[in-house]
Amino acid sequence: MTTKEFLKKVLFIEIIKGLSVTLKHLFSPAVTRQYPYKVKIEPPLGTRALHALAKYETGKMKCVGCGLCSAMCPSKCIYIYTAEGEGHQKVVERYEIDILRCVFCALCVEACPFGAIVLTPHFEYAGYNRDEFYYTKERLLENWNRHMGSERGSEYFEKFWIPKSGDFGRRG
Amino acid sequence: MEITEMLWTFIKVFIIVNIVMLHVAYAVYFERKVIGHMQVRLGPMHVGPHGLLQPIADGIKLFFKEDIIPSDADRPIFYIAPVIGVVAALGSIAVIPFWEGFSIADINIGILYILALSSIGTYNVILAGWASNSKYSFLGGLRASAQVISYEIAMGLSLVGVIMLAGSANLSDIVKAQTEGPFIFSQIIGFFVFLMAAIAETNRAPFDLPEAETELVAGYFTEYSGIRWGLFFMGEYTGMFVMSALASICFLGGWHGPDFWIFSHVPGVVWFILKIYAFIFFYFWIRATLPRYRYDQLMGLGWKLFIPLALVNIFITGLMKLL
Numbered sequence: 001m002t003t004k005e006f007l008k009k010v011l012f013i014e015i016i017k018g019l020s021v022t023l024k025h026l027f028s029p030a031v032t033r034q035y036p037y038k039v040k041i042e043p044p045l046g047t048r049a050l051h052a053l054a055k056y057e058t059g060k061m062k063c064v065g066c067g068l069c070s071a072m073c074p075s076k077c078i079y080i081y082t083a084e085g086e087g088h089q090k091v092v093e094r095y096e097i098d099i100l101r102c103v104f105c106a107l108c109v110e111a112c113p114f115g116a117i118v119l120t121p122h123f124e125y126a127g128y129n130r131d132e133f134y135y136t137k138e139r140l141l142e143n144w145n146r147h148m149g150s151e152r153g154s155e156y157f158e159k160f161w162i163p164k165s166g167d168f169g170r171r172g
Numbered sequence: 173m174e175i176t177e178m179l180w181t182f183i184k185v186f187i188i189v190n191i192v193m194l195h196v197a198y199a200v201y202f203e204r205k206v207i208g209h210m211q212v213r214l215g216p217m218h219v220g221p222h223g224l225l226q227p228i229a230d231g232i233k234l235f236f237k238e239d240i241i242p243s244d245a246d247r248p249i250f251y252i253a254p255v256i257g258v259v260a261a262l263g264s265i266a267v268i269p270f271w272e273g274f275s276i277a278d279i280n281i282g283i284l285y286i287l288a289l290s291s292i293g294t295y296n297v298i299l300a301g302w303a304s305n306s307k308y309s310f311l312g313g314l315r316a317s318a319q320v321i322s323y324e325i326a327m328g329l330s331l332v333g334v335i336m337l338a339g340s341a342n343l344s345d346i347v348k349a350q351t352e353g354p355f356i357f358s359q360i361i362g363f364f365v366f367l368m369a370a371i372a373e374t375n376r377a378p379f380d381l382p383e384a385e386t387e388l389v390a391g392y393f394t395e396y397s398g399i400r401w402g403l404f405f406m407g408e409y410t411g412m413f414v415m416s417a418l419a420s421i422c423f424l425g426g427w428h429g430p431d432f433w434i435f436s437h438v439p440g441v442v443w444f445i446l447k448i449y450a451f452i453f454f455y456f457w458i459r460a461t462l463p464r465y466r467y468d469q470l471m472g473l474g475w476k477l478f479i480p481l482a483l484v485n486i487f488i489t490g491l492m493k494l495l
Binding site: 015018019021022023025026028030031032034 | 206208209210211212213214217457458460461462
């Protein structure tokens with residue numbers, strides 16, 4: 001062993017280099033992002049998270065209960081029950097989505113001809129029991145109000161899913 | 173002994189043990205913070221402001237955990253093994269002089285007492301490994317006990333140089349003999365050997381193969397849950413404090429501090445505690461930096477490097493005293 005190698009070993013040059021690297025990092029700011037206290041994550045529109053049922057400007061629900069979304073769903077998590085309403089119209093009585101089964105593929109959004117179901121970018125919906133993950137029609141409509149608003153809703157349809165009905169579901 | 177003297181000793185013991193236990197609990201917290209920052213991340217931040225109440229939360233959690241005992245474990249030994257470790261570590265605190273004239277027991281064989289207690293502390297490891305009746309614990313216990321026994325020799329030998337220079341094994345006398353200058357300059361080899369032996373004695377990185385999570389689950393305390401595990405940890409961290417205290421007494425001058433300007437008004441205990449903190453920081457620093465030694469490398473180092481180095485140190489010190 002040459003004297004240089006010997007001195008390196010005896011004086012722990014490399015260990016001291018390692019120690020100095022660690023010490024340098026001790027005084028540099030940490031890169032942790034403290035979510036959710038100091039950092040809010042806002043995924044862009046189009047991110048597939050919680051579902052919402054769309055509404056017209058008047059406040060009427062766009063969904064007519066055709067059942068295409070339920071037929072398309074690969075996890076079979078949408079349950080639709082329709083009934084006869086006044087004037088012999090088809091009325092959606094119950095529209096339920098079991099979020100725990102959903103894989104967030106958005107095939108239901110693609111399938112809907114009226115643009116009635118959308119996937120909002122809201123993902124912080126944790127709950128304490130299973131009932132909180134079984135979304136009924138009322139909660140889904142509420143989701144629309146809360147997360148898609150008015151401009152966001154139309155922006156969603158212009159940018160992402162164009163429903164098959166040619167007027168972008170702007171009737172009613 | 174007179175009743176007042178006994179009462180006074182009792183009060184001293186009570187205060188010092190409480191302070192040491194508080195230090196041990198917060199040493200765990202500071203280790204997590206310091207190592208976290210060295211790895212460019214924050215340590216605990218959630219419980220209390222900047223995570224300051226984390227040790228309390230950990231303690232409460234450990235109290236409420238289920239106490240699992242393996243079915244074929246040797247019960248009396250299983251119960252007593254962690255206690256031996258804590259007793260050995262806490263007992264060593266009795267002879268440490270915090271400042272001039274203050275130690276719970278001022279005995280003339282202070283260093284010998286501490287070494288003897290750490291030898292008893294090896295029972296902690298062996299009995300825990302044996303009584304758990306499981307492969308990982310047994311192997312971990314054997315490895316740990318072999319490591320601790322070999323590094324005790326190196327530690328004792330490195331302290332012989334200090335005893336030679338000070339002329340006595342009484343810890344207060346050793347500190348008083350360092351009024352001109354700490355022993356670290358004349359005993360640099362001894363200091364290095366003592367430092368490495370101290371890290372190996374307390375089973376800390378890079379000599380922590382007995383408790384290496386990747387190898388042996390948790391080594392000899394795999395089967396311990398709840399507050400029994402907490403006792404092991406307390407014993408280990410108290411051992412760290414004792415070793416740091418011993419290093420600062422024997423090599424850095426204990427409660428002496430710089431004697432000029434405003435520093436001479438600072439009480440000795442502050443310097444002592446600062447030195448202990450410096451060593452504890454060094455423990456954390458080394459843990460964050462170095463990878464672990466393999467077991468045969470560890471044993472090779474202990475016997476083939478540190479013991480000869482300590483012997484060389486004794487030889488050189490003897491020569492220096494003669495001349």
